[in-house]
Amino acid sequence: MKLKTTVLLGAAVAGLLATGYAAAQQQQFIGLPSYRVGPYASGGSGIYGGWIDYMTLINERDGGINGVKLAWEECETEYNNARGVECYERLKGKGTTGNSVFQPLSTGITYSVLDRVAQDKIPLVTMGYGRTDAADGRVFPWVFPLITTYWSQASAIVNYIGTKEGGMDKLKGKKIALLYHDSAYGKESHAIMDKLAAKHGFEVLKIAVAHPGNEQQSQWLQIRQSKPDYVVLWGWGVMNPTALRTAQRTGFPREKMVGVWWSGAEEDTIPAGDAAKGYTSAGFNVAGANYPVIKDIDKFVYGKSKGNMEDKSRLGSVYYNRGVVHGIITVEAIRTAQEKFGKGKPLTGEQVRWGFEHLKIDDKKLAALGATGFMPDLNVTCADHEGAGKVKFQQWDGAKWKVVTDWVEGDKPLVRGMIEESAAAYAKEKGITPRDCSKES
């Protein structure tokens, strides 16, 4: 009875799909598995907004990378693993050379596509999340947890606390409470904190907060009773402002609270009101719109009304700037790869992978990009897929984030040892023979 309408509808859809496929020619395609709805939309919209704006900037200001324009397509994952896999499969074959990089911004999706990227030869970039031991590039050739991993970050936080106390030896006998999100993400912190505690002689008090974390009375009661010297806030989403507010009510000084980079955005502090004042958080990028790269985006992208953000005032916020870092790193990796595989033509995922593995962003390069002090310098190698391991600490002054330290590095030998140990266990479980990096060019 509805045969005709069905056929017409089907034809219309097929036509739409066909036009979508035909559009990308001689462009470097980048698939964006974004999330703009769902529980973490505030983070997703900021990061993907910043990233898209940066790619628009490259297209508008420079005419692409050596003349190759960037093309991208978004796919809504709702932070859901199954949808993420669907997006990965949908995007992987698009563009002239296929998807060049996959950055899902979700630990769950990262795990789900970990095996697939090796088969399809698409680099998987997980900046500041995902599988920490993937930093060992010999076992995980296709995965790049660039800039810094959870373990480096935890170690850097302990180093920061150490310098605040006046030396690492002063940590002896101190008590640090680890208030963590009770999930895979929160538990990433346990192994490294135990190691560091044993090394420096402080005590770790692990306190779990159940998802989503808007009820923390009992946890803070426990903190008040055990009187820790510091609280490390390993939170996510609504858990962060709740922790800050409850800390205020309990009377715990926010100056003694140090957050991780998923607890250090405007979205975490502004809802907490003045309870957030004095709170410090780590971050692999800084907040602020006063960097030349952000000013360029304002001029070349928003000046031509091509911006992605609905709320332009979010330019320069932590999440937005993190998106710009995603953009910078992706673009520079493609640029690096073009130097080897030929300028001015789109590259395959495998070639872009080479670019990521040989990515070097030093101070000079950062200055040229207009991003001095915006993100740490980077030196990725075959064995080390992390490349930096540095974070900056920012303090909330009640209205904005203020940078309070230079780049702080973690305990590299310790972290690297743990990474290699864990990666070796994975290789053994999966029957992978690690690559010999001395034989790679």
Add this chain to the structure above:
Amino acid sequence: MFYREAGQFKASYQEDQQIFTIRQDRVGFWAILAFFFLAVPAFANQYWLQAILTPVLIFSLAAIGLNILTGYAGQLSLGSAAFMAVGAFGAYNFMLRIDGMPFIVAIILGGLCAAAVGILFGLPSLRIKGFYLAVATLAAQFFIVWALVKFPWFSNHSSSGVITTQEIVIFGFAFDSPEKKYLISLAIVAVLALLAKNLVRSTTGRAWMAVRDMDVAAEVIGIRPMRTKLQAFAVSSFYCGVAGALYGYTYLGTVEPEGFNLDLSFKILFMIIIGGVGSIMGSFLGAAFIVLLPIFLNVAMHSTLGGAVPASLAANLELIIFGGLIIFFLIVEPHGLARLWQIGKEKLRLWPFPH
């Protein structure tokens, strides 16, 4: 004209009791099976096999599970995703800890674990009914996910609690490509769906329906409500457990406990409501609808609106349209897609004469 049973006589009980009493239905059924077993893997591309058809099959199985419990036995449940989690983690641990464990056996054992847990959480159904029971099964949803995160033994002490499922090898034959993974899912789902169809037509199924319709009356005619209800919980959880194991092994490859959250339970509930409560066929239609529609909307949004509207508005529009369509469907046909199909068949039998 073509779809008419005139001239088809049933001369034995056996013929009277078959699932499809009309020859055209039987032919159609075999044609559909042949299409999905032979034509689809030969012609469908990787994206369709891996990202669309395999999850639809797996969710169909989970929906059958919930449909047995809610549609046939009348026990509301919001814990389906948790039982899927038990199946996935159960199968994973059997494969991990017992050397030479065959894949199919591990999947079945995973399902049996889920069945055991299902019976445990089905116990309150003996005392409470309806929405109160739904809330009680919520406890299963939260408890199981919590337990899987809390005790690292379940995920083999993985630092982040995520398990990576082992390779599927049956008799030395590795199921590693999308086609093979699709085929193994299809085979398992087809067998279990057929089993479910027969189960609901048998004494067991009739007892479930009697308890659903009026448990006091069912007890009066000699059906033991306790046994019947727990049986429904066990069978339903078994189906969900097997679906969960397939979800881990043939679809995602890695699963974390949070993947089986309340959202997924709700999704499975929507599948049976949209597809048709109390219908095996409806479970398939509902699963296809709930899995495909958001993807279709997402693709359509990006190719039609593209740069015209802000991306976050497009993403929200998808949700709005999705919700709107569900409401529209339920108003037009409260008994779900399966009922539409049934009406269509009845009309076909009369066609071209309206009476």
